[in-house]
Amino acid sequence: MKLSRSQDPTRWRDRSAEMHPLESRAAVLADAASQVQPLTPSALSRIEKRVLARRAAGRGLFAFHRRPLRTRLAFVIGLLLLCAATAGGAGLLWRKHADSKRTAAPRAVADVTVGQAPRRSPRVAAATPEIEAPPPAVEEPALVRADAPPPVRARPPAPVAVDSPAREPSPPAEGPPAAPHPKATEGALVAEALFDLRQLHDARAALSTLDRYAREFPHGVLETEALRTRVEAVIQLGDLKTALALLDGKAARADALGDDLALTRAELRAAAGRFREAVSDFTQVLDAAVGSLATDGDERALYGRAVCFGRLAQDERARADLVAYQKRFPQGRFAREVARLLAAEPPSSRP
């Protein structure tokens, strides 16, 4: 770096004594400032060691800063995508966990609400098989024919395979009652059975839990709820006979059962061809249902009784129920079938 200095301005420090006092002061300051302590050999080797150590550390970490910009950019984008995927996955897991906690909550509170059976949510109720009265398979002008197939039928059995076509009801309370588990309280057991049945749709697990309930609490206060759950489970398995046997054996009168169980029994009886008993149950349900039974139950009872009257060849009474149905439930789920039956010619006018 040997470049010409001939035309360079004079430095403050190189100027003669007659220069401006300010410049001479600046020269003094510059002179003081130009004196610096050079780095010692030990400092130099220390710096070199540190630099080499950092270089080695950099290699250990894939020497990221030495990579080309494109590689670094790709790595950063990949890292961001990975973070986003991880966050998304964590969010999904958290949502799943929160959902499972929400569904498990009724089990936890069951102990507190011993006196109340958990209500079925509309979604669960829709999924649970229940006895419904389809349009009577009557093609003739007569309202209902005695030789026609049973007007009331159960839904097709659930996909769960049934061991035997007619499954015997589980023994409710036989043998000496076992000592209840300290934690297995009465409400918890019934709630567990309901959870198995309505949330997991596992009728067998529900029945097993109810068996345990029957063994541990042979005269429990939740007996009716347990029976209701058992009937529901058995119906879900497609075993209508067992369901009817359970309800038949429990109480002779419908009002002792409760409205919903009585209605179920009436429909089961109608499905089994026991129309007279079914009419009796339907009538009791309808009499007791003024204001108390849900509209859906009332509708089912009225239509079911009309069908039963038809099967018993009591056309007038059947027609009266059908008219009452049409009046009360013009948009009901059997309304179209009821209209078709009423429009049909009465059997007396047939040739």
Place this chain on the structure above:
Amino acid sequence: MKPFTPMATPSGHVSVPSPDPNVGRGAGGRGRLDFDAVYQTHAHTVARWAARLGGPYVDVEDIAQEVFLVVDRRLHEFRHESQLSTWLFSITAKIVANDRRRRQLRRWWLRLTPSAGDDTAAGTDTPLEQLEKREQRTQFYQALDGLNERQRQVLVLFELEGNSIAEVAQLTRLRPGNVRVLLHRARAAFLKRMTARELAETLTRTDSQEERK
């Protein structure tokens, strides 16, 4: 490689021989540069630049380490389009400027008074002379702080480093004419600021003396 031996001039200045631009290159002169060779040749120059550009506030060892970390990382990118010393000076100037900025911010927050004169060469001066020189050095850098980066670099290289205008132009990648203009303005700004500071100090001293009376 020869060990470094500082050469003291009669006026007390310490200088080192200018680095050979071909040092560290391969046999062809434009081959791949070797870090060790570059370090051995330029470490002292870089440290001196750091000390003179930064003033009494910088930690020269830290600055030199930062500079050579950058050099080690980017030496393979050096294309010989300029002198190696130019490249090293630009790295040093940037790191010193960043360090000064950080220190100014820290000083603003903590109101720290600079521990001036730590790097001053002790030599054979008496303690009183050392104290005086330390104060003068502080005053020089206080006046220098009023200049912008370019002016600061040009003034330091010309007045303290003793480089010619052409050398300064080469190091700063400016044209000699621009360096001259910058130097002229830098000197004027420096003197103005120095005068203002000295005047302010004199006034303060007078006020305190009057208060004592």
